Amino acid sequence: MSNTTTSWVPIPPGSHFSIANIPFGIISTEERPAPVPAVAIGEHALDLAQFATGNGFSGLDNISSHLNVFSEPTLNGFAALGRPVHREVRAYLQDVLRSDTQFGRILKDNEELRQKSLIPLNKVQNHVPMTIGDYTDFFAGVNHASTMGRILRGAANPLQPNYLHVPVAYHSRSSSIIISGSQFHRPSGQVLQDPTAEVKEPKFSPTNRLDIELELGVFLCRENKLGVPVPVNSAEEAIFGAVIVNDWSARDIQAWEYVPLGPFIAKNFATTISSWVVLADALEPFLTSSLQRDRQMLPYLQEKRVENVWDIQLRVDLKPSNGPITTLSRTSAKNVVWSFAQMLAHHSVGGCNMRVGDLLASGTISGTEHGTQGSLVEQNKGGKEVIQLNGGLERKFLEDGDSITITGWCGHDQNALVGFGDCSSLILPAVQGD
CATH class of the missing domain: 3.90.850.10 (Fumarylacetoacetase-like, C-terminal domain)
Incomplete structure (x- = not known):
């Protein structure tokens, strides 16, 4: 997979959420108040529930049987899949968000999916990302x-x-x-x-x-x-x-x-x-x-x-x-x-x-x-x-x-x-x- 830091999503210099990062969180919006998993990229959040529903993970066969974790209100389900899965999902999302990869057009060229799933950070509400037992x-x-x-x-x-x-x-x-x-x-x-x-x-x-x-x-x-x-x-x-x-x-x-x-x-x-x-x-x-x-x-x-x-x-x-x-x-x-x-x-x-x-x-x-x-x-x-x-x-x-x-x-x-x-x-x- 590509190592370039260039994304088709605008990322201002100094952003904590570069394509080298891809951190996970739980968000909601006024239009969709139910909390769901997301990742941060630049000044946007990628709603993974909308992304999964819109067939965004079509290029990652290994996650196809686990897509339900992206509609849960915490990250516990995704976390429980283990670090090899975290690694693979993060790398795949990096490729989706890069400008020069085979998966770079899955979201970039799908206007309907992009409009539903790529949300400005100033329009999302963040939530405690995990159910914390202890x-x-x-x-x-x-x-x-x-x-x-x-x-x-x-x-x-x-x-x-x-x-x-x-x-x-x-x-x-x-x-x-x-x-x-x-x-x-x-x-x-x-x-x-x-x-x-x-x-x-x-x-x-x-x-x-x-x-x-x-x-x-x-x-x-x-x-x-x-x-x-x-x-x-x-x-x-x-x-x-x-x-x-x-x-x-x-x-x-x-x-x-x-x-x-x-x-x-x-x-x-x-x-x-x-x-x-x-x-x-x-x-x-x-x-x-x-x-x-x-x-x-x-x-x-x-x-x-x-x-x-x-x-x-x-x-x-x-x-x-x-x-x-x-x-x-x-x-x-x-x-x-x-x-x-x-x-x-x-x-x-x-x-x-x-x-x-x-x-x-x-x-x-x-x-x-x-x-x-x-x-x-x-x-x-x-x-x-x-x-x-x-x-x-x-x-x-x-x-x-x-x-x-x-x-x-x-x-x-x-x-x-x-x-x-x-x-x-x-x-x-x-x-x-x-």
């Missing part, structure tokens, strides 16, 4: 873990003794995962009135320390039976694709509740993900090595491949309600010490049965320099310093009316970027009680 949030960003350890425990021992031996994680809430463009209310909970007081007394109030966590997540496409672990060196075949994740955090609520069992109310109110799932095969050219460690891993976590994480460029922007945009952070998704294959191998090593649509998140991804941190609490040194914004504004933590947008992309050729689009949400005031 969501597990890891702690793989060693730079974030080290910084938080220094803030909480001092510089002598910033990392817990287990950190470089085990991919630490906690089970989070899948029901409050929201799609990019959604709004959410500031959470309320128990907050310690005076952390220095001898007798600790909490009060109930909206959080005053609402924070972001810049993360990457992957959806799974393969199940394992209860009691049967996923081997680390075949775990990548269970990874469907990736999304950007903003694991919003209420730091003051978290500080009071997390001992001894970990985050709960401080994390379960909202998690924003980007709308389009970038397939693992699209990210394959951007593999690199994870951060090195000075500890020997146990055998079940030892990967044969050296290049095991993706070099995805990540950026965090804050837009206040009354001021200009400020870029808070720029970093790379390679700043982790555990790969998703290792996370999955550890998650299942005790016999946990993973399911199609399960979401694994990386934990906060940070660099080591100022302006590369994936959370505000790192930048403000635990709330002790202010962060200067454009327009003369300041923040320690997020205020009502603030909007956070995270973007991520791979590559340097402006005509062949593999990106995720936006992962954005607006913060609304807390819901007032009776």
Whole structure:
């Protein structure tokens, strides 16, 4: 198949949705409100339900018995077909959308099918792409873990003794995962009135320390039976694709509740993900090595491949309600010490049965320099310093009316970027009680 980056669909330079990408998502329109699978190409979405109904997959015999997955309201059915099928469908759609292939006229020259299935992105509504049974949030960003350890425990021992031996994680809430463009209310909970007081007394109030966590997540496409672990060196075949994740955090609520069992109310109110799932095969050219460690891993976590994480460029922007945009952070998704294959191998090593649509998140991804941190609490040194914004504004933590947008992309050729689009949400005031 052709390797050209030229498409007959107009794709502006710098688009995250070049023909080298072909990410999958779930969309609806005013005319067709039932959610269906689609792929993004430039400034358009290709409605795969309409494309399949119009015989668009006529050149791909191997998918003919599975066309029903393109009329389902989530990507779970398509994901469950496995990575070889994902690879074949993506390559076929690339050929359909290219200018110089045998399949390039299937859609280009069929005006009726093109009008029904190729829709401007500004006319579609995106939806959470998978039915997410379980969501597990890891702690793989060693730079974030080290910084938080220094803030909480001092510089002598910033990392817990287990950190470089085990991919630490906690089970989070899948029901409050929201799609990019959604709004959410500031959470309320128990907050310690005076952390220095001898007798600790909490009060109930909206959080005053609402924070972001810049993360990457992957959806799974393969199940394992209860009691049967996923081997680390075949775990990548269970990874469907990736999304950007903003694991919003209420730091003051978290500080009071997390001992001894970990985050709960401080994390379960909202998690924003980007709308389009970038397939693992699209990210394959951007593999690199994870951060090195000075500890020997146990055998079940030892990967044969050296290049095991993706070099995805990540950026965090804050837009206040009354001021200009400020870029808070720029970093790379390679700043982790555990790969998703290792996370999955550890998650299942005790016999946990993973399911199609399960979401694994990386934990906060940070660099080591100022302006590369994936959370505000790192930048403000635990709330002790202010962060200067454009327009003369300041923040320690997020205020009502603030909007956070995270973007991520791979590559340097402006005509062949593999990106995720936006992962954005607006913060609304807390819901007032009776």
